[in-house]
Amino acid sequence: MTPLEQILLQTGFAEVYPRTLVERFPRIAEQIVQGWGRPVLDDYLADLLIMDKHDREGFPPEVAAELMKLSHAHETYLGKMREEGAWDAEPEENGEHRIDFSPRGGGQAAHDAIREGNLGSLILSLEQNSQHLEFRDEHGWTPLVQAAFSGRLDAAGTLLERGANIHAGDRDGYQPVHWAALQGQTAVLLLLLDYGANPNARSNKGVTPLMLAASRGQENAIMLLMQSGASVEALSSEGWCALHKAAANGQTSTVVRLLNYGADPLQPTADGKLALNLVPEENVRLLTLLDEACWRREQELQALQTPAGGITPAPAPGNWH
Incomplete structure (x- = not known):
């Protein structure tokens, strides 16, 4: 099971898993995992769905459809998080709505991800090192x-x-x-x-x-x-x-x-x-x-x-x- 599949299953959106996107554009899938639960991801997904930029050929129709469903699911999830007060502040964006992949202190990254309500970062941290599970x-x-x-x-x-x-x-x-x-x-x-x-x-x-x-x-x-x-x-x-x-x-x-x-x-x-x-x-x-x-x-x-x-x-x- 991929990290993105785990996130969607855990948050109740397993039905929108973008299988074609994960297979053909794994780097984009990684960025979605890293940004899940953060407002910047909404901007990133919206940016991906804009097809009229001169440096972008556009996605195949099936991938575009997956992105649209994923974008809607994330908006729904983020709305729920706002109601529950799950996060207080949004980290700064990195460039053109790109999400920062820089490491954050080994096992401490798991704690930071939980404080921020960022399930994607938590799963990535655990995938990178299973010892983060018990990091104090x-x-x-x-x-x-x-x-x-x-x-x-x-x-x-x-x-x-x-x-x-x-x-x-x-x-x-x-x-x-x-x-x-x-x-x-x-x-x-x-x-x-x-x-x-x-x-x-x-x-x-x-x-x-x-x-x-x-x-x-x-x-x-x-x-x-x-x-x-x-x-x-x-x-x-x-x-x-x-x-x-x-x-x-x-x-x-x-x-x-x-x-x-x-x-x-x-x-x-x-x-x-x-x-x-x-x-x-x-x-x-x-x-x-x-x-x-x-x-x-x-x-x-x-x-x-x-x-x-x-x-x-x-x-x-x-x-x-």
Whole structure:
């Protein structure tokens, strides 16, 4: 499978693969691969389709038709990328809408391509050297970590199909699943989980993806993780659970969701603090909610431990601060 065929298959445009163009004009196909996902490619394709230049004989009809279909597919893809905010800035053009093939620092090219949303450059980088698949940047990130953080679903799929290590963490032990959860990149998170990512993966300090998602209020990510077997009771090396993270960051709706999943409001951190004690003082609603949750949980525990008729009332709500 050629790099261009891989790109079109990965992005949902396999039906416009320009077989004749690839066979008869391989250099043009390479430039299309290099520019895929960048606005300059639209200009390049438009330039190719202009047949009235004195130095151009024109393409055979079948190649021109392939270019037309390819141009339309790329416009559609680029429009989708703009809606998703997949790229922020377009690299400068090189000459008359020609695309720059200059190398960009070995394995670093894979990371750059992912940041730019340039699937073509990523595939070229991996084709040139398979070791780029696990190349670590200055943060200790692999390309898959970069794709998870950035929400680049196409890039993540390409990397996983080529055998990227789904469990490879950065310097702090955060794996791709951690970063996808933190950023709320649910499409990438679902893909990672489908490929076997551990929903209870631990960082060097015992932090799980659920804790990170809870700290940001990423509730769709939380649902995916819980459906995949994430533990709401897991504790970091500092004794923090997902509920502690959500409470400390004032994530009221996330706290409600975690309580519904069975999080224990009476679970203390390593230094003895409850989730209630971590809530920002100005968040009165969340303080009240956790206060009542502590009261209910204490009643449940007393009902389990005290013989019938001998229950000692738990401290009333408002006395847990």
